[in-house]
Amino acid sequence: MTPFTEKVIHIIKNIPQGKVMTYGQVARLAGSPRAARQVVRILHSMSNNHHLPWHRVVNVKGEIVIKREDGFQEQKLNLEAEGVEIENSNKVNLETYQVKE
Template identity: 50%
Template sequence: MPKSASDEAEQRGASTHDPSPQERIWQVVASIPKGAVATYGQVAELAGMPRGARQVGRVLAALPNDSRLPWHRVVNAAGRVSLRGDSGRLQRRLLRDEGVAFRADRIDLQRCRWTP
């Protein structure tokens, strides 16, 4: 028999404490396959935050530089890289390195957008 509410939650499959919004975003980003991209809004929705595109941007901006998360696979709804300057060039380079094509700094979302 479960001794506490949290133990019972564990029985149902939930872990000790529900994942924070931030953790849910990390999880979604981590699951974007190589060579594909997702938009901020799409990540937000998949993370259970329908209008949280900006939150996704904020969470990604807070990632440490040595993060293993494929943050570069997240682009804006226009299929463009939102980062400015060197960071933006890095993101485009990482994407090109895994086969994502750019046409005038823009990605063809119809072709590269990830569909879970």
């Protein structure tokens, strides 16, 4: 596992319940600000093995962007269960819920 991947996993594991981070924010904190897509790949391939709270990561606009309806609904329900309000059926207010750096 690369040092970047290890950092990404650590950062995601430490996102507090009821808060979110963006893919780019995670990449930046892990030391590679242009690697948001790599964060997506890490989440996709390692969430189950590392028990990552994948649902706490959204895009730069605060949107849930999972294409599969079941995955979209799972992320939305998990966030709502933690007290995160979803606006317009797919958007998190980043000013309210984003982890501040």
